[in-house]
Amino acid sequence: MIVFDLKCGSGHVFEAWFGSSSAFNEQRDGGLVACPICGDGEVEKAMMAPNIGAKGNQGPGVPPAAMKAAMAALAAAQSKALENSTWVGTAFADKARSMHLGEAPAAQIHGQATADEARALAEEGVPVAPLPLPIVPPETCN
Numbered sequence: 001m002i003v004f005d006l007k008c009g010s011g012h013v014f015e016a017w018f019g020s021s022s023a024f025n026e027q028r029d030g031g032l033v034a035c036p037i038c039g040d041g042e043v044e045k046a047m048m049a050p051n052i053g054a055k056g057n058q059g060p061g062v063p064p065a066a067m068k069a070a071m072a073a074l075a076a077a078q079s080k081a082l083e084n085s086t087w088v089g090t091a092f093a094d095k096a097r098s099m100h101l102g103e104a105p106a107a108q109i110h111g112q113a114t115a116d117e118a119r120a121l122a123e124e125g126v127p128v129a130p131l132p133l134p135i136v137p138p139e140t141c142n
Contacts, residue, residue, distance in 0.1 A: 001017045001018070001019060001071055002017065002018055002019070002020065002021070003015050003016070003017055004016055004017075004018060004024055004045055005045065005046040005047070006033070006035075006043050006044065006045060006046055007043070007044055007045075007046035008034075008035035008037070008038060008040040008042060008043050009040050009042035009043075010035065010037075010038050010040050012035050012037040012038060012040075013046050014035065014036055014037065016033065017071075017134075018134075024045070027134065028043055030114070031114030031115055031116065032112065032114065032115070032134070033115070034115030034118070034119075039115060039118075039119050040115075041114070041115035041116065074132055078131055078132060082110055082131075084108055085108040085109060085110045086107060086108065086109050086110070087109075087110060087111060088109045088110070088111040089111045089112060090111065090112050090113075091111060092109065092110070092111030092112055092113045092117075093113045093114075093117035093118075093120070093121055095109055095111070096109065096121060096126050096128055097121065097124065097126055100124070100125070100126040100127070110131065113128075118130070
């Protein structure tokens with residue numbers, strides 16, 4: 001995983017994790033990346049200073065082993081939370097909305113939504129929450 005400093009069209013700067021630079025580009029171009037402060041989907045990489053540790057990684061920042069352990073713990077917790085949830089892919093917004101309106105039975109689901117779809121769900125009062133780590137369809141390695 002790579003941490004990127006990102007900046008939205010409104011000027012907010014924030015961090016996000018991606019597997020690679022191309023993964024960031026694909027998710028951004030697919031409408032899956034938005035500013036957590038204002039929801040703006042117009043996001044670009046911000047200028048950033050590299051965080052280079054001193055010999056033996058005693059410098060500022062989180063040591064790689066600690067970061068790897070933290071990411072593994074977060075991934076394990078998210079995986080456990082999704083065990084009783086059904087992957088609905090890009091139909092997430094429609095399915096969440098229909099359950100909220102009582103048109104479909106309530107169920108635990110997870111999937112993908114664009115920033116605009118997520119914003120619309122929030123404005124409609126549909127209770128949804130973003131996952132801390134990006135997810136992909138079950139047949140794909142995360």
